[in-house]
Each structure stands twice: as structure tokens, then as C-alpha cells.
Amino acid sequence: MIEDTVVKKDSYTSTTNACKLCTPLGACIAFKGIKGAIxxxxxSQGCATYIRRYLISHFKEPIDIASSNFSEDTAIFGGGANLKQAVLNVSNQYKPELIGISTTCLSETIGDDVGLIxxxxxxxxxxxxxVVHVSTPSYTGTHESGYRGTLRAIVEQIATEEKSSDRSVNFISAMLSPADMRYFKEILEDFQIRYRxxxxxxxxxxxxxxxxxKxxxxGGTTxxxxxxxxxxxxxxxxxxIGSESESVSKLLKEKFNIKDYxxxxPVGxxxxxxxxxxxxxxxxxxVPAKFLNERGRLLDSYVDGHKYVFGKRCVLYGEEDFVVAIACFLSEIGIIPVLCGSGGKSGKLKKVISSRIDGFDEKQIKVMDGVDFSEIEEISKxxxxxxxxxxxxxYSISREMNIPLIRIGFPVHDRFGGSRILHTGYRGTQxxxxxxxxxxxxxxxxRSSTGYSYL
Ligand code: SF4
Incomplete structure (x- = not known):
């Protein structure tokens, strides 16, 4: 059981190594999923440079992110002229189909009205x-909320009313890996349903x-x-986790009366x-036989591996929705996620996890939102x-405590192939x-003193 005195929230005045990333970073990831988008x-330049570097280090792909390049003058008098020039430059340089504008802490703080500009x-x-714009002040959100808000803004500003139905399905993905996306598309194709x-x-x-x-x-959604x-x-x-005002399915239901799910x-x-x-x-x-076979093999491996995982304890952290998914999966295989932490502050994390894990016991599973890695370290000890x-x-906590770290999600900066980690479906779970x-x-x-070479 965890003592309540471990985290002295009241006396805690700073964030040390946040367990979340910058909000427009999530917007940039979402815009990368649109065909012909920039x-x-x-x-300021620094925000774009930081995000570019961060994304390249995980995805190992060239990533261009333009900036309206604030200077001292812009910060005082407003960035309207810079934004217009930036849009012109980007359109001339890239000939894009879409320019996705996200705001930064500075432009939000001075109150630039991007919609009006x-x-x-x-x-x-x-x-x-x-041109699609989204408001992404990083001091009120996370990269996950920036991603969700951007998808909502894209659909809000582009989707139009069509009278005829083509019996298709819209699939709105969470912030997962490219490998996860390929797998979802494979599933939809195998179900022989038209999809967007x-x-x-x-x-x-x-x-x-x-x-x-190039x-x-x-690639990308057209x-x-x-x-x-x-x-x-x-x-x-x-x-x-996303609120109704961030939800694309809710928006499509409200505007066009499309059933939302x-x-x-899907991990586990x-x-x-x-x-x-x-x-x-x-x-x-x-369900196509191919997936039933994957499911069968997964269940078989659960039986074979149960004795190795049952009752083990782990500390889990990341984006809120990802933490929910992994916590449910770990519980399914008998591992106790003794700490489920996220830098997000939706206020829903505990409620969602406790409602989705059978027999959830808060004496065993501590759920914390708004945490940083300093708190995670303190509690992990x-x-x-x-x-x-x-x-x-x-990694630095796992190294300090000499306990292994299983790298999943985003970012994975100290290993190769982060964009190809498959987390979802029966195959990813396997x-x-x-x-x-x-x-x-x-x-x-x-750690064995004698060592062994046979299970
Ligand atoms: S200043 Fe704000 S928008 Fe810019 S990189 Fe930092 S957190 Fe992100």
C-alpha cells in the first residue's frame, strides 16, 4: 500500500521532467496524417525546432515544420503580419494541399486571434x-490533447454535409505508432468495409x-x-479520455447524425x-479467420506464460488513453500496474481505469494524473x-533503480524502431x-547466482 505522505502536492511548486510533451507537438503529429499537409x-523558431528534433529522433524520418518566427517586436505588437508571410512562404515552397497552423505558448499569451488573421x-x-488552425497553448494541455484537438479542428473546418451515404465507417485513431495504423487498416480491409x-x-x-x-x-488522409x-x-x-468538445465522433454525430462508437x-x-x-x-x-487464429495463439501464449507474469508489479506511465489501455492489458494477464501515471490532467484517468479493470483496488493500483518523473521516481522507490x-x-529512473524498462509508446529516443512498435490488436498484444x-x-x-539456460 502507498502512504499518502509520499507525494506532498501542497508543498510541490515545480514540475521536474514532465510526464507529458508540448501541446502543438501533438498537433504536428496529427497534421502529418493529412495528405499534402505542412x-x-x-x-518562435525554437518551438518548431524542438518539435522537429523530437519527432525526427523517434520516427527517423525527415520532418518539416514551419514557423511564423516571432521576434521581440512580434511578441509586443502581435504576429499577424508574420503569420501571413509564413503562409505565403510555405505555400510557395511546398505547394501544399493543406497548411495546418497550431499556436504556441507565446502567441497564445499575447492573444493573437489566429482565426481572424x-x-x-x-x-x-x-x-x-x-488552411486549418487549432489553438494549442501548451500550458493548459499535453501533446495528447493537442493531437485530439487538431483532429477535431480538421474535421470541423473541412467536413461538409453530404446527403448520400456510402455505408462507410470513419475510423479516428488515437496517437499510436505507424505500425498500429497499418494494422488497423489491414483489419478494416479484411472486414471488407469501406473506411476513412x-x-x-x-x-x-x-x-x-x-x-x-520529396x-x-x-500518404495521409485526403x-x-x-x-x-x-x-x-x-x-x-x-x-x-477526450472530452465531448474534443471528440471527432461526437462532432460528426452532432453535425451529421452519424452513429458514434x-x-x-485495443490492447489485450x-x-x-x-x-x-x-x-x-x-x-x-x-470476424475473419485470420484474426480468430491470432486470438487463439495469443490465448495459448497467455496460458503458457502465466506462471512468469502472474503477480508481478509494474510502474506504468504515458499519455492518459495509452495508460488506460496498457493498464487493462496488464490486469488481464495478471500483472499489477501498481502505479498508473500520466502528465495529462483530464480528471478522468482514475475513473476510467477503475471502471475498466475488474475488481479494481486502489490499495493495489495507484492512479495519478498531472505527475512528473520526479514524483514517479519517488513513488517507485x-x-x-x-x-x-x-x-x-x-530510463534514468529505471537505471537508477536497476529495474528494467520496457519501452513502448512515444517517444522512444534511445532505441531503434519506435515507429514500428505494434501495440494493438491481437498481434500487437502478442x-x-x-x-x-x-x-x-x-x-x-x-540475477541468478547459478545461471540457467533452459526454462
Ligand atoms: S514554449 Fe510552449 S509551445 Fe513552445 S516548445 Fe515550449 S511548451 Fe511548446
């Missing part, structure tokens, strides 16, 4: 590309080798697909069953977990389960 940040631009500049996938950075952030440099990588989202018969949106990120058997059941219901088709699971930002079992076996083997 991100433009309204603020864009409106005035529309009368002054003749253009054939779309938003955002689709499965190629733009993890593409094949190029023969020659200013904008190929503007037409977004415009036609009102033709769908249902919208599946991954994640429980909110489901958790139960969560994946739930997603496939919904796709089966919408498509009218049974009391809890003495068997392993950590989360992004690579927890990979995660094997990784966890093998990490625990390696730990036991390494």
Missing part, C-alpha cells in the same frame, strides 16, 4: 489549399526509401476523405474483441516494481506479451 507553428488572409490571398482513416501517418512517418527527396512525403466523412454510417473513435485503444484480448465486435456490427461481416513500462523518458515475459525471464536469469 505544419506551421505560430510562434486567417479570415482576413482569405480576402487578400488567392489560394487553392486549405484519420489521421493516417502510417506512411508519412514511416515510409519506404525514396529515390529522390518536400512532402506521400482532404476529400475528410470532406466526405458525413457519408459514413458510423464513426469509431479510439480513446475514452467510442472504444478504448478483451479490448480487441470489443473493437472487432463493433467493426463486425457495422460491416455486417464476421516505495513500490519496488518488477519493471517499468512506458516511453524512454523513464508482441507485447512476449516482450514482457522475456524481460522478466532475462531479469531472473541475469
Amino acid at each position: 505544419s506551421l507553428m505560430h510562434g 486567417i479570415k482576413s488572409m482569405a480576402t487578400e490571398i488567392d489560394h487553392d489549399y486549405k 482513416f484519420l489521421p493516417d501517418y502510417s506512411e508519412t512517418l514511416d515510409g519506404a526509401l525514396w529515390d529522390e527527396y 518536400k512532402i512525403p506521400s 482532404i476529400d476523405e475528410i470532406a466526405n466523412m458525413s457519408k459514413a454510417i458510423g464513426t469509431i473513435e479510439l480513446g475514452y 467510442r472504444v478504448g485503444i 484480448v478483451e479490448a480487441t474483441d470489443n473493437l472487432l465486435k463493433i467493426i463486425s456490427e457495422i460491416s455486417g461481416n464476421n 516505495q513500490l519496488k516494481p518488477d519493471f517499468f513500462i512506458g516511453n524512454s523518458k523513464g 508482441a507485447l506479451f512476449d516482450l514482457i515475459v522475456n524481460t522478466l525471464l532475462k531479469e531472473k536469469q541475469d
Whole structure:
């Protein structure tokens, strides 16, 4: 059990190594999922440089992010002129289909009205590309909320009313890896249902080798697909944490009366069953045998590996929706996520986790939102977990405590292939389960005084 005195919130005055990232970073990831899009940040160069560096280090792809390049003058007199010039420069340089403008702390603090600036631009500049803007002050959100808010803004500003239905489904993905996105598309294709996938950075952030440099990588959800989202018969949106005002499925329901399905990120058997059941219901088709076989193999491995994982304790951290998904999966395989931490502050994390884990016991599972890595470290030292699971930002704690870290999610900066980690569905769960079992076996083997070479 965790003593309540461990985290002295009242006397805590600073954030040390936040367990969240900058809000427009999430916006830039979402815009990478739109075909022909370029991100433009309204603020200083440093913000764009930091985000570029951060994304390149994880995805290992060229990532261009433009900036309206605030100076001291702009910070005082407003950045309208800079933004207009930036839009002109980006359109000339890249010939984009969409310019996605996100705000930074500075432009939000001085109160620039980006919507109004864009409106005035529309009368002054003749253009054939779309301009979508989203408000992303980092002091009120996280990269996860920036991602959600951007998807909502894209659909709000592009989707139009279409009278005819094409019996398709809209699939709104949570902030997952390109490998996860490819897997979701494979599932939808195998169910033989027409779909629109938003955002689709499965190629733009993890593409094949190029023969020659492309200013904008190929791939992504097309503007037409977004415009036609009102033709769908249902919208599946991954994640429980986003508010109604951030939800794309809610927006499409309110505007076009499209049935909305909110489901958790499908990690684990139960969560994946739930997603496939919904796709089966919408498509009218049974779950393809291929996935039933994957499910069967996964269950078989659960039985084989149970003795290695049951009762183990882990500290889990990351984006709120991701933490919910992994916590449910860990509970499903008998591991206790003794700490579920996130830098997000939706206020929903504990409620969602406790409602989704059977027999949730807060004496065993501590759920904390708004945490930083300093708090995670402090509590972990009391809890003495068997392993950590989360992004690579927890490495220094795992090193200090000499406890293994299983790297998943975003960012993974100290290992190779972060964009190809498959977390979801039966297949991704299988990979995660094997990784966890093998990490625990390696730990036991390494610490054994006699050593052993046979299970
Ligand atoms: S100043 Fe704000 S927007 Fe810019 S990088 Fe820092 S947190 Fe992000």
C-alpha cells in the first residue's frame, strides 16, 4: 500500500521532467496524417525546432515544420503580419494541399486571434489549399490533447454535409505508432468495409526509401476523405479520455447524425474483441479467420506464460488513453500496474481505469494524473516494481533503480524502431506479451547466482 505522505502536492511548486510533451507537438503529429499537409507553428523558431528534433529522433524520418518566427517586436505588437508571410512562404515552397497552423505558448499569451488573421488572409490571398488552425497553448494541455484537438479542428473546418451515404465507417485513431495504423487498416480491409482513416501517418512517418527527396512525403488522409466523412454510417473513435468538445465522433454525430462508437485503444484480448465486435456490427461481416487464429495463439501464449507474469508489479506511465489501455492489458494477464501515471490532467484517468479493470483496488493500483518523473521516481522507490513500462523518458529512473524498462509508446529516443512498435490488436498484444515475459525471464536469469539456460 502507498502512504499518502509520499507525494506532498501542497508543498510541490515545480514540475521536474514532465510526464507529458508540448501541446502543438501533438498537433504536428496529427497534421502529418493529412495528405499534402505542412505544419506551421505560430510562434518562435525554437518551438518548431524542438518539435522537429523530437519527432525526427523517434520516427527517423525527415520532418518539416514551419514557423511564423516571432521576434521581440512580434511578441509586443502581435504576429499577424508574420503569420501571413509564413503562409505565403510555405505555400510557395511546398505547394501544399493543406497548411495546418497550431499556436504556441507565446502567441497564445499575447492573444493573437489566429482565426481572424486567417479570415482576413482569405480576402487578400488567392489560394487553392486549405488552411486549418487549432489553438494549442501548451500550458493548459499535453501533446495528447493537442493531437485530439487538431483532429477535431480538421474535421470541423473541412467536413461538409453530404446527403448520400456510402455505408462507410470513419475510423479516428488515437496517437499510436505507424505500425498500429497499418494494422488497423489491414483489419478494416479484411472486414471488407469501406473506411476513412484519420489521421493516417502510417506512411508519412514511416515510409519506404525514396529515390529522390520529396518536400512532402506521400500518404495521409485526403482532404476529400475528410470532406466526405458525413457519408459514413458510423464513426469509431479510439480513446475514452477526450472530452465531448474534443471528440471527432461526437462532432460528426452532432453535425451529421452519424452513429458514434467510442472504444478504448485495443490492447489485450478483451479490448480487441470489443473493437472487432463493433467493426463486425457495422460491416455486417464476421470476424475473419485470420484474426480468430491470432486470438487463439495469443490465448495459448497467455496460458503458457502465466506462471512468469502472474503477480508481478509494474510502474506504468504515458499519455492518459495509452495508460488506460496498457493498464487493462496488464490486469488481464495478471500483472499489477501498481502505479498508473500520466502528465495529462483530464480528471478522468482514475475513473476510467477503475471502471475498466475488474475488481479494481486502489490499495493495489495507484492512479495519478498531472505527475512528473520526479514524483514517479519517488513513488517507485516505495513500490519496488518488477519493471517499468512506458516511453524512454523513464530510463534514468529505471537505471537508477536497476529495474528494467520496457519501452513502448512515444517517444522512444534511445532505441531503434519506435515507429514500428505494434501495440494493438491481437498481434500487437502478442508482441507485447512476449516482450514482457522475456524481460522478466532475462531479469531472473541475469540475477541468478547459478545461471540457467533452459526454462
Ligand atoms: S514554449 Fe510552449 S509551445 Fe513552445 S516548445 Fe515550449 S511548451 Fe511548446
